[in-house]
Amino acid sequence: MKNPVQDSAAPPLIAIVGRPNVGKSTLFNRITGSRRSIVGDEPGITRDRIYGEVEWDGRLARIVDTGGIIPEDEALIPAEIFRQARVALEEAQAIVMVVDGRTELASPDLDLARLLIKTGKPLFLAVNKIDTEALQTAAENFRRLGIQNLVPISAEHGHNIGDLLDQVFSVLHFPEQKQAIAAVQPGHKETLHRTHGEFQQQEIRVAIIGRPNVGKSTLLNALTGSSRAIVSPIAGTTRDAVDEVIEHADQKLRIVDTAGIRRKGKTHLMAEKLSVVMARKHLQAADVALLVIDATEGVTASDATIGGYAHESGRSVILVVNKWDLVTTKRSDGRPPAKRQIFEQQLRNVLKYLDYAPVVFVSAAQGTNVSRVLDAILRVAKERRKRISTSQMNKFLEHVDFERAGVPVSKKMRIYYMTQAAVAPPTFVLFTNRDAKLHFSFERFLENQVRRAFGFEGSPIWFKVKAREKSGQD
Numbered sequence: 001m002k003n004p005v006q007d008s009a010a011p012p013l014i015a016i017v018g019r020p021n022v023g024k025s026t027l028f029n030r031i032t033g034s035r036r037s038i039v040g041d042e043p044g045i046t047r048d049r050i051y052g053e054v055e056w057d058g059r060l061a062r063i064v065d066t067g068g069i070i071p072e073d074e075a076l077i078p079a080e081i082f083r084q085a086r087v088a089l090e091e092a093q094a095i096v097m098v099v100d101g102r103t104e105l106a107s108p109d110l111d112l113a114r115l116l117i118k119t120g121k122p123l124f125l126a127v128n129k130i131d132t133e134a135l136q137t138a139a140e141n142f143r144r145l146g147i148q149n150l151v152p153i154s155a156e157h158g159h160n161i162g163d164l165l166d167q168v169f170s171v172l173h174f175p176e177q178k179q180a181i182a183a184v185q186p187g188h189k190e191t192l193h194r195t196h197g198e199f200q201q202q203e204i205r206v207a208i209i210g211r212p213n214v215g216k217s218t219l220l221n222a223l224t225g226s227s228r229a230i231v232s233p234i235a236g237t238t239r240d241a242v243d244e245v246i247e248h249a250d251q252k253l254r255i256v257d258t259a260g261i262r263r264k265g266k267t268h269l270m271a272e273k274l275s276v277v278m279a280r281k282h283l284q285a286a287d288v289a290l291l292v293i294d295a296t297e298g299v300t301a302s303d304a305t306i307g308g309y310a311h312e313s314g315r316s317v318i319l320v321v322n323k324w325d326l327v328t329t330k331r332s333d334g335r336p337p338a339k340r341q342i343f344e345q346q347l348r349n350v351l352k353y354l355d356y357a358p359v360v361f362v363s364a365a366q367g368t369n370v371s372r373v374l375d376a377i378l379r380v381a382k383e384r385r386k387r388i389s390t391s392q393m394n395k396f397l398e399h400v401d402f403e404r405a406g407v408p409v410s411k412k413m414r415i416y417y418m419t420q421a422a423v424a425p426p427t428f429v430l431f432t433n434r435d436a437k438l439h440f441s442f443e444r445f446l447e448n449q450v451r452r453a454f455g456f457e458g459s460p461i462w463f464k465v466k467a468r469e470k471s472g473q474d
Helices: 026-032 074-093 107-118 133-145 160-169 177-183 216-224 270-284 301-312 325-328 339-350 372-382 388-398 441-454
Strands: 013-018 049-058 059-065 094-100 123-128 149-152 193-195 198-201 203-212 242-248 251-257 288-294 316-322 359-361 416-421 427-432 462-465
Touching: 013 026, 013 074, 026 049, 026 094, 026 123, 026 160, 049 160, 094 133, 094 160, 107 133, 107 288, 123 133, 123 160, 133 149, 149 160, 160 198, 160 427, 177 198, 203 216, 203 301, 203 372, 203 388, 216 242, 216 251, 216 288, 216 316, 216 372, 242 372, 251 372, 251 427, 288 372, 316 339, 316 372, 339 359, 359 372, 388 416, 388 441, 441 462
Parallel strands: 013 059, 013 094, 094 123, 123 149, 203 251, 203 288, 288 316, 316 359, 427 462
Antiparallel strands: 049 059, 193 198, 242 251, 416 427
């Protein structure tokens, strides 16, 4: 059903590791030329594995930013970060250990260095925050870690990054250049080609959104069949956006697990505020949004707010009711299990503006109905790029009786014809005799009629009015 996309011709992988707050994410962002990883002064900001690409001297490689590692820390989140980092180390051809050159050498650095040396993989020591000549000598103190390849750098200012990449790339094994270019993940670039007048999407971008602790990371792991994201009962575990590419029914899907979105007043730590901003940014780059709702808590005002973000941004939306197994098996208050039809009706009442979004009831932890989510993604992604010809639209318009429906277009307004101007989301232009805003009731009626005739499941529909230039007759 689903398989993480792997290719023997894929570019080699470089892993960035180190203790918390040494500048790993700053180095990752510097090398990839992106803002994929959140950067701040709070330790432990990066928790999941974040992947990117780097081109150096005409060759391509992948790079992964890991969470801060403290090998002996047995607390839930640090232990899970360590597990995620070990996965990255197993995949990597080369490892870059980052240390803070402005601090004293500490025992956790020694423990981590010993662990990395045992892997037997090419290992490089990036002594970070070496911004001045005076600090160059301090960098040499870190040779006590036993790592031969040492490069003093400043990730923030870009000092010696080229020297580091020269050394790392010299030990990597590259596939043929043509294959490497084809295998690199395209990220957020548009990946479409035209077939018989229609656009066929090569990669569907899916953002998992929702409140903190509703099961977004568990859903990502269930959809991808991996343990890609850290899952814990602690709200707000995911801070960076974590993505995975899979294939389902011969279609490539890039699924992004975003941080839980909260209201501004509810976020206090700088990292949390940044993660909310990044979640909104990744939502804007997506084709389809999976709005995850916790069945045990019901539909909340925060769910409605987050759904509004997706609706207003023109994303296609699928409502994923998670933890349904906990509702249908037993309830702590002794009430009978909630019925699906009743819950869905309550959902529709709160999220009236998302009446076009399909609903899927799942248990991400149990893997129940996960395939239905994937099928729904393919369905709504296709619908959002559907194009209706102008002749079809005008035939449709001829059979719509607006006055009988009780929703007059507008006083003295006449619609000459209607055409679809864009896809993703479907956007229609009404050419009229005068420039006036459509009445809400008319726009709602027209949307319902368009959906009844042409579908567009899961996608918002936008209307625009364009007044025809007056030619002396009206």
